Amino acid sequence: MSEVTRPTLSDALTERMLELIRKGGHRPGDRLPSTRELSQRFAVTTPTLREALRRLEATGAIELRHGSGIYVGAAIERLVLPNPNMREVHAAQLVELLGARIVIEPPLAAMAAQNAEGEELAVLKGVLDRACRHLRGDDAELHEANMSFHRATARMAGNSVLHEVVDSLLLVHGPEQREILQIFDDRRRDYEEHLAILEAIEARDAAQAEERMRAHLVEVRTVIEHRLHPPG
Amino acid sequence: MSEVTRPTLSDALTERMLELIRKGGHRPGDRLPSTRELSQRFAVTTPTLREALRRLEATGAIELRHGSGIYVGAAIERLVLPNPNMREVHAAQLVELLGARIVIEPPLAAMAAQNAEGEELAVLKGVLDRACRHLRGDDAELHEANMSFHRATARMAGNSVLHEVVDSLLLVHGPEQREILQIFDDRRRDYEEHLAILEAIEARDAAQAEERMRAHLVEVRTVIEHRLHPPG
């Protein structure tokens, strides 16, 4: 959807800076090299480097103190949330991410059930149809459709703040994570669980919608945990 | 805590740009003036302007398309969430923001009750003590302490993603909002409700902690609604 334009120099710089901080073992509060040194090391000029720094600053990854230096921000060891420019997540954070979704999304499913109206309900059905058509075939499309189901449900709930929060959380579930997020190696499974949730929403059964969404996410988390730490 | 350094030129630029977009009636997808024109209008040089643009880009407020132009992003009409550089929220969004907190924070209170341990419990108590000392006196301090209580509770829950989400949401409850967030014009009220929540957490009574947190936030929202739309 995005990423229509070729990655620019400063795009790459932003990621190299992040890498420098993370792989350099820097902790929040640590001081980083000066702008002069960084621009030399990365072989770019000051203004270009600064653009990358400003982006990192905007997300809380670093902090620029005039006359003092560049410092690692608190957000660096947390999840870098809603930055379209650097969707990155460590595997270990996936479990916590699912934990967050388990708290937030079930109530949203309940709210969606209460608001269930013609138009938005149609959107939700459309998303599931799309997933159904890719049940055997394009992996990336199927994954995208599955994620869209969660986004659409959050949207139906009618609270724009929560909608944005869920969007942010799902942002890190990029295509590269589709394997680990696939339940039980069964492509059909995700779809059927989503379908069950839709039915509850359509029936305006808030309690059931909430419970099915929760069960669904808990199951996903369980699978992920097993894959990260195989039993035995 | 932050904001130790004087606002820089590019800080101001970022806000002026936001103002230009918002008050200019621009919608997502609209094209903004070119970098050359913007730098002239604001009387700054290209690199300085670009730093401001990169910050706005990082939060999704705008989009820079090489060779094409600068476009308004989708995030511009939503809440600008976790950007330490521009904490801004429209009054009407407060109600929705509270709605989001009502969904997220009560379960966190329950999780905090389950994790209740010595050290973090002490932190929570310390926060309430600080609030107590400012019950009559420094308004800003009292407000900050009240917000810290919610942050600390979220932290106790033990999920860093949710902790970050709550931090982001509370970020917009800056000092300038302390009046509207004050329950019933009674400075003591907030403190006492927080105290009740703490007691439930301390007693490891998850259900009660959750319910008290929910009741507390619902009450705050109700008050805010009444202030925004006085009955009659």
Added chain:
DNA sequence: CATATCAAGTGATCTAATCACTTATTCCCA
């Protein structure tokens, strides 16, 4: 009519120098 070419407009980057601020040291005076 469709395709290829081109030119204007726009963002991206470079260059290198100067300004403004912080910090720790030093020095002086009490």
Added chain:
DNA sequence: TGGGAATAAGTGATTAGATCACTTGATATG
């Protein structure tokens, strides 16, 4: 000897204008 003021080094902030790279719509060409 202690405390505070001047100071110098280091660092981020900003300036200036030119050049490169890309997009897009108009124009020309088959």
